[in-house]
Amino acid sequence: MTPPLADRVRELLEWFLVNRRNLPWRYTRDPYRVWVSEVMLQQTRVETVLAFYGRFIEAYPTVDALAAAPRHEVLASWAGLGYYRRASMLHAAARQVVEVHAGRFPSEYDSIKRLPGIGEYTAAAVSSIAFDEPRAAMDGNAYRVLARLADDRRDIRGAAPRKALRNLAQRLMDATRPGERGDFSEALMELGATLCVPRVPRCDACPWVSSCAGHAAGTAPSLPVKAPRRPPRRTEIAVVVIQYDGRALMRQRPPDASIMPGFWELPNAAGLAILLRELGMPADARLYSAGTFSHAITDTLYTCHVYEATSSGDLPDGYRWVALAQAREIPITTISAKALAALSLAEPG
DNA sequence: AACACGTGGAG
């Protein structure tokens, strides 16, 4: 008699064989390319990553190419994708692979896990997909699918339920045949991303519907249980575009800034009066209002007021004139890119 | 353990 877990694996893999989406990172087992895709996919939707992955791989086809690239260039490639620390860590890890592993991506789970920006999920994903190692990759999809399968109604943020679901995933992985471990990792996530989605699962099409305890109990749509998040803080911000001879006044954020370190930005402050004072401009300087937009960063919702001014002539401390034609080649904060776009001076990164 | 870190799409 076949063990039930092996049956579940077979059902999932048969479904995946037919319903697998054709994604660019699924045409290779090159650990470098798998790794780049997994880092881009951290907390980021497939549709979003698709707009970046091809260009990134074209610019940096190998780990050596990435390691050799200047840091600001890698950041510019990442501009608009979010969670920018990922780009820094990816770049640092590439240099580590070149220096510590002689340019060959490590094949051992523990060595992979030690690289910056690679945690338990990414290490397991690369191990299973690129090296066929039996490591269960637990992302949000996997937790949701398995919480429903087991009808686990505990708060998913707790350590105990996470451990239980991890163990279930690992038992399924252990029942997966060699050569199919990467497919199992991808299939479990694919099921969560396409059918076993939050709030409105399509159980009618699910290969696991007949063995799903959450479906039987009617709890599937509300699983996994998660405590509500806190409401966003709201903040006003004034941004000013000061032009001079086709260039705009900008400054570089400090390398240790918590948000978008090393990125360039337009002059901005909590309010217009503060901003003018910081720039050494008269409080009654002539400004044109160029509109307002909102932008959320994690739990903060910014309302951004954009102003336009002509140059007062002198260069405030810490600022530089940046050619607007250059704006695509340097990393620019999203708020500044949106402000420039509001004036049709440059498209957002 | 709790929190900070981006962005865009869906309902």
Place this chain on the structure above:
DNA sequence: TCTCCAAGTGT
């Protein structure tokens, strides 16, 4: 418009 939240990691 608003809320939720997606292929997580580091501190």
